[in-house]
Amino acid sequence: MPNPYSEIFRAPGTKGFAAAGFVARLPIAMAPIGIVAMLSQTHGEYWLAGAVSATYALTNAFLAPQISRLIDRLGQTTVAAPAATISASAFLVLIVATNQHWPVWTLFASALLAATMPSIPAMVRARWTGIFRDQPGLYTAFAFESVADELVYIAGASLSVGLSVALFPEAGMLASTLFLAVGTAAFLLQRSTEPRLEPSAERATGSAIRLRPVQIITLALIFVGVIFATAEVSTVAMTKELGQPGAASLVIGVYALGSFIVGIIVGGLNLTMPLPRRMLISVAAIALTTLPLLLADTVLMLAITVFISGLAISPTFITAFGLIERRVPEAMLTEGITWVMTGIGIGMALGAFAAGWVVDTFGAHSGFFVSVAAAFASLLTVLAGQKSLAGGRQEIPRNTLAQPAE
Incomplete structure (x- = not known):
């Protein structure tokens, strides 16, 4: 009996974007807890750490669907590249602001900007859909992505906290930012599997x-x-x-x-x-x-x-x-x-x-x-x-x- 997972990875380009997408989505689990681990050690105030982390998480929950709507209309590379660049840059500012004890408002401001991080899991699933639409392989691909999400949540949070405790307070956030930058770049550079724009996408102005x-x-x-x-x-x-x-x-x-x-x-x-x-x-x-x-x-x-x-x-x-x-x-x-x-x-x-x-x-x-x-x-x-x-x-x-x- 053929292995359905090996079958879906026979399609050209699938191994590359799946691997890059896994790396790029690690910050989903690493960033929120990484902010808490970083600020609680450097500032000694859990309320501040939790508030900055919540600012990032809730703002991202609002912005991510809006960014994805633009991706549907204009394409993954066109929208996700600048959004991820802004997010990674803001995370770096947050790390420096924490290390140098800049004013508290700079922590919240950088967390707000970092929330422009695009939804990598959605973009990965869109690529699988473009390859296996209306085929049994799509169900297997979605199963694989759900398992990958589980691994991200299992490993990401532990890795972020572990690095911050074992090395230095900003280590978890620094690793998370590098994963976002490198993983997203590697994902977007694989243009052959990027979903084609639907003719109706340019006319769609409402929300899903x-x-x-x-x-x-x-x-x-x-x-x-x-x-x-x-x-x-x-x-x-x-x-x-x-x-x-x-x-x-x-x-x-x-x-x-x-x-x-x-x-x-x-x-x-x-x-x-x-x-x-x-x-x-x-x-x-x-x-x-x-x-x-x-x-x-x-x-x-x-x-x-x-x-x-x-x-x-x-x-x-x-x-x-x-x-x-x-x-x-x-x-x-x-x-x-x-x-x-x-x-x-x-x-x-x-x-x-x-x-x-x-x-x-x-x-x-x-x-x-x-x-x-x-x-x-x-x-x-x-x-x-x-x-x-x-x-x-x-x-x-x-x-x-x-x-x-x-």
Whole structure:
């Protein structure tokens, strides 16, 4: 039986842009925690470190879809090259400002500018779509990218903090900036796989978020992002309460491991079930597997239930991006993917806040009630949106087209 992963990499140029895209996306995980690690060591104030990191993350969540909309209209190289240059330059300014103890406003200003970092995962998936559109290989490619995202989040945060602690406070951010600059340059230089511009792209003036399928999937994955953050916050709180705080990183790693393993397996399957139904089953599995978290009362039970909870994450992501590819107009693909990824990030920010408040107010174990509530909210969202998620690719709505001159 042929290996589906080796099959997709037989297409010319795929190995090159996939490798470059992996390097270029490492800052997604490295930058937010790297800012915290850097500033908390140099300035000794966690509120400042968290505020600057949040400024970057929330601004990027707003700007990334707008940048991706321009990419859909003008092309990856035309837009992403200057956006990544501004972002990398601003990160360098942030590093220097931290090292030289420049005024606090310079930290926030550079974080704002650094938020122009384009969505590399969306651009990579757009290239896969251009090569394997309407072919089984696209599902495998999306599975591979979901697994790559898992690796980024597993390795990126640990690498960023590890460098800052082992070498010097700015080391993690410096490495993150180099990965962004070198990885993005290597990715954009591979012009042969850059998606062609759709004729309708120049006329599209509205946003992909106005399309009902994008709204449904983005909202569903906001709730999934809440589950992510809640699992991490609650795990840290529970292991500390149980007297084994060092076990937190192991348990969180097990959570990602479950998603990683299932993602590899699912990507190799030739599934024929309609994507909307597959999405419904995936989020239903997420909802059901959050329930055992409420019963965990030892570190071992916590690790087992967290592993089980992570099993359905990758299939949900793979299916969500598959639905975006099928339902969003080709001229809005990069933006549509970016909105979904932004939804995950927004959910993680909201989840960290909500879980933190619940843990502080009701105790460490109570944080998992946030996971359960978010999981069933995601399930209800997908269930209610089954009709909108079904069908073929949508046309660009009339009111999102520039009107021709009279």
